[in-house]
Amino acid sequence: MKKLLIAALALTTSTIYSCSKDAAPPPELTGITGTWQYIGYSGGLAGFKFTPQPAQNFIQVDTSGNRIMFKSGDTSQNCGTFTFQKDAANYGGLLTVNGNIFGSDLFGNRYNVSLNHDTLSLYPADCMDCFEAHYKAVDKHFSWCIDAGNNH
Numbered sequence: 001m002k003k004l005l006i007a008a009l010a011l012t013t014s015t016i017y018s019c020s021k022d023a024a025p026p027p028e029l030t031g032i033t034g035t036w037q038y039i040g041y042s043g044g045l046a047g048f049k050f051t052p053q054p055a056q057n058f059i060q061v062d063t064s065g066n067r068i069m070f071k072s073g074d075t076s077q078n079c080g081t082f083t084f085q086k087d088a089a090n091y092g093g094l095l096t097v098n099g100n101i102f103g104s105d106l107f108g109n110r111y112n113v114s115l116n117h118d119t120l121s122l123y124p125a126d127c128m129d130c131f132e133a134h135y136k137a138v139d140k141h142f143s144w145c146i147d148a149g150n151n152h
Helices: 002-021
Strands: 034-043 048-052 057-062 067-072 077-086 092-098 110-116 119-124 131-138
Touching: 034 119, 057 131
Parallel strands: none
Antiparallel strands: 034 048, 034 057, 034 131, 057 067, 067 077, 077 092, 092 110, 110 119, 119 131
16 A cells, blocks of 8 residues: 555656646747847946836847847837857857947947847947846847848
8 A cells, every 4th residue: 555655646746747847948049049129228337237128129130141130119220240259158159240230339339148048138348337238039020121231
C-alpha cells in the first residue's frame, strides 16, 4: 500500500510539474529584428527607475538588410542603415546607426543594446548619465522608406 501511495504521489507531482512547464513562458528573442514600440525610459543622472510613456513611437529593424526605421506617431518616419556588433555574453551589442533617424544627433549614433525577453533597451554609447530608452516587441510592420539611406 505504501508503494502505491508513493507511486500515486510521484505521478501527481510529475503531472503538475509538466502542466506548469507547458505554461506559456515569456518570449525569448534571439535578435533585434522586428518592430518595437517605445514604452518608457530609465536612468539619467538621478538614476530614475523605469518611467512609462504613452508615446506612439516605434523603431523597426531588419537585420538581413541592415535597415532601421524610426516612426513617430502617424506623421513621420526616418530610415537609415546600421551595423550591429553582437556581444556573445548576452543578448546585446553595439548598434551604430548611419544617419540621423531619431531626429537629434545630440547623443551621437551609437547605442548599447540590451535585449531581455521582449524588451529592447537602447543607451547612448558615447554618453554618461543619459536616459535609456525601452521598447517592447509588437506585432506590427511599417512600409520601409523608398531609399533606406535617406531620411524621410
